[in-house]
Amino acid sequence: MQDAAGAVVAFEHVTKRYGRSGGPPAVDDLTFTVAAGEICVLVGPSGSGKTTTMKMVNRLIEPTSGRITIDGQDVMSLPAVELRRRIGYVIQQVGLFPHLTVAENIAVVPGLLNWDKPRIQTRVEELLDLIGLEAGSYANRYPAELSGGERQRVGVARALAADPPVMLMDEPFGAVDPIRRDRLQNEFLRLQDKVGKTVIFVTHDVDEAIKMADRIAILQRGGRLAQYDAPAAILAEPASEFVEHFVGADRGLKRLSLNRVSDLELTHPIVVRAGDDRAAARARLRDGDGAGYALLVDAEGRPIGWIDDDELAGGGTITANAARAGAVTVEPETTLRDALSALLGSSVMLGVVVDERERVIGLVSVESISDRLRQAGSPT
């Protein structure tokens, strides 16, 4: 099935006041347009109305004045229930239905839309495949039988089920640890490359915003739009003191988040496997370009750890537990900032770039990152 591309979401003078009129607005006269197929990240401190802004799109909250349109159609012109079935919705705590299996959870919105059974089943299998969960072993599990990361992925699949042009994501990766968050972010970016939805994504984390966004809307207290621009532009030219302050003093460092590992020219490690001859491995290590380490991988090509000359001494073959230092892995979608941080924590100062199946595809070093920055020119 061809996924429908995104739709244009436009906010026109949208204001939300809670309680009786006269109180301070939670969202104040917002006007901006999210282009079709873009990820727009709403970011701001607490009380800036970012979640309220997002929830007005599917009318979990209704605006006091102004209007929101999706491809030109006013969201208030449809019954709320119908509108919501056309908009994907992902929340931080996921909210999978505990009494339904993974497959039944994903099938919810297609079911509400009265799709026929075979079509729903095909779609469920397609989505499980898309999020990398094997239908055979996952379709009939209950949410309680999944890991946190798996639940989050099923949550995304469930939101994509009826192929909505627009997705709303409320701090979707906020409840997982940093390493798993990086994985889930990367996975979502790869997914978005395939599905091209218009995504409105709420976070309070500036680094996440820079990484995920095509365009960032920075909101400030009282629900006013402080700046709406591409991440690079916001880092280069913050529109106000508030933005400058909110983005942080380390803007130069944050610019590292604008580039990803996939932007680098990867070098290739000397790869050895358990069972290889030690003497031959030593020879390759000497002829190599001087890093002085060989990377030990398992039968599937997944990294185990680093081996140096000393550990290769003697005859015989290499054993699977020969590696002394563990390998730090990054993915092509990992930002240079996160990659650098990971490298600095590695004893060999090298990061192993792995694909979705965790197979080695190259190496990053501190030098390759700084080369990239030099090419990009010094920060303005």
Next chain:
Amino acid sequence: MNAGEPFIRFDWIIDNLDQIGQRLGEHVLMVVASVLIGFAISFGLALLARSHRWTYGPIIAVTSTLYAIPSLALFVLLIPITGLSLTTGIVALVLYTLLILVRNIVVALDGVPPEVVEAATGMGYGPLQRFWRVELPVATPVIVAGLRIATVTTVGLVAITTFIGLGGLGYLIINSGTRRFFPTSIYVGVALCVVLAVVADLLLLWLQRRLTPWAAAQGR
């Protein structure tokens, strides 16, 4: 107990199987009827309490008061209306189930995780669909747990209806047992009450497992 009389008179049991069976049937009927009717009323009251929160306090106050009325007094109040009938017995038993069931259903529905409700709303369930297809199924294990308590309690309470000539197994205990100093009848009544309570409880537990296979996964 007369001297020389055996501990249990099995001959009496065999001679009176008919009466024992009839009392057991009466007991089961009263338990099932009262719990079913009590559940239906409690469900309605719980929905009212959830849609209009202010009614929850008064509902609990009234059902607590009913729960606290001694059974004799309750019969005195009911007999002028419904007479010495099965209806009177069942009305009394129903009133005693309300407190347990109303509170339990409200707690069960309140216990549905807010993110589940939010996700359901955000995905486009209407309020009624959301209630029947998400909130109620998720609340079911806790609701059935309350039903089990109410059922076992009612099995014990049926005996009070002996005062109005019913009593189920309680009749065997109080009328033919205690009043006529005939222990065998007491033993039979008590033993069957216990068996009935255990069987009813296991039956409901089985029902809950069947209705909510996912709850077992959650406990793991």
